[in-house]
Amino acid sequence: MATLVATPRSRALGFGLRAARVARGLGLRELARLVDVAPQVLSHWESGTRVPRVEQVGLILGAMRVEPVERGRLLELAEYAKEPNWLERTSFALGSYLEYERAASAMVNWEPHLVPGLLQTSEYAQVIFGSHGLPRQEVDRLTRIRLRRREVLTGRHRLSCSVLVGEEALRRTLGDPETMAGQLRHLVQAARLENISLRVVPSDSGYHPGLKGSFVLFDFAQLPPVVHIEHLRGNSHLYDREYVTDYRVAATTMTSLALTELDSHRFIQTVLVELGR
Numbered sequence: 001m002a003t004l005v006a007t008p009r010s011r012a013l014g015f016g017l018r019a020a021r022v023a024r025g026l027g028l029r030e031l032a033r034l035v036d037v038a039p040q041v042l043s044h045w046e047s048g049t050r051v052p053r054v055e056q057v058g059l060i061l062g063a064m065r066v067e068p069v070e071r072g073r074l075l076e077l078a079e080y081a082k083e084p085n086w087l088e089r090t091s092f093a094l095g096s097y098l099e100y101e102r103a104a105s106a107m108v109n110w111e112p113h114l115v116p117g118l119l120q121t122s123e124y125a126q127v128i129f130g131s132h133g134l135p136r137q138e139v140d141r142l143t144r145i146r147l148r149r150r151e152v153l154t155g156r157h158r159l160s161c162s163v164l165v166g167e168e169a170l171r172r173t174l175g176d177p178e179t180m181a182g183q184l185r186h187l188v189q190a191a192r193l194e195n196i197s198l199r200v201v202p203s204d205s206g207y208h209p210g211l212k213g214s215f216v217l218f219d220f221a222q223l224p225p226v227v228h229i230e231h232l233r234g235n236s237h238l239y240d241r242e243y244v245t246d247y248r249v250a251a252t253t254m255t256s257l258a259l260t261e262l263d264s265h266r267f268i269q270t271v272l273v274e275l276g277r
Helices: 008-023 028-035 039-047 054-064 068-079 096-103 122-130 136-148 167-171 177-190 241-257 261-274
Strands: 086-088 106-111 160-166 196-201 215-219 226-231 234-238
Touching: 008 039, 008 054, 008 068, 008 086, 008 096, 008 234, 028 039, 028 054, 054 068, 096 215, 096 226, 096 234, 106 241, 122 136, 122 177, 160 167, 160 241, 167 196, 167 261, 177 196, 177 261, 196 241, 196 261, 215 241, 226 241, 234 241
Parallel strands: 106 160, 160 196
Antiparallel strands: 086 234, 106 215, 215 226, 226 234
């Protein structure tokens, strides 16, 4: 039996293959017949648990007439699919990150300076995207994508989400005071959901590993965990067990430093009062 892989690149390859198949209106068995592979094998390729050879990927892409840019991206993913870690050159946590959120059973999100994307209001998100000098149309598009991500928190299969947010993120005013107040009120409301744990890490907590930067740790029901780190011009995906363990320990450390859920909600209300809202 082939060894299960499920590295970040192999999952991204699988996401891309499945998206191309759906866009062409092909069923799994139909595509499997076209490229002469067993449906079970194709299913493993689409889930990222096994990796096709580069020439097999080329055959699949040819059968689906995938456009050249996407074809090149998927072939590159196939070539390096078995490498454990990956620096993805895409901005604003799109691409593979969105699939992680949809497929994960649980996530831990640490954000020292900003409200986590899943819990942002449209006004708060627009301030962030607008600061990059993007056209208004692109700002609106990215904001719509960000808001649609909330479905994983409120849909039928709700993601278990543990949010650790730094005090600075709550006190840093983005936009005008009303925008920030609306964002804080939304946090209080979101924290009432049973699948969300929202806790604040005070600024006077001393040194802790979270001072190195934000990260998201994804756990999956049947696949190995992945750590995602967003950068200015790309995203890191960490798969090595040693790396994942270090981030899990970091999350545990910060949880021990954080206020309780109740005290965190009271703290947010205090910041709202300080804003005069």
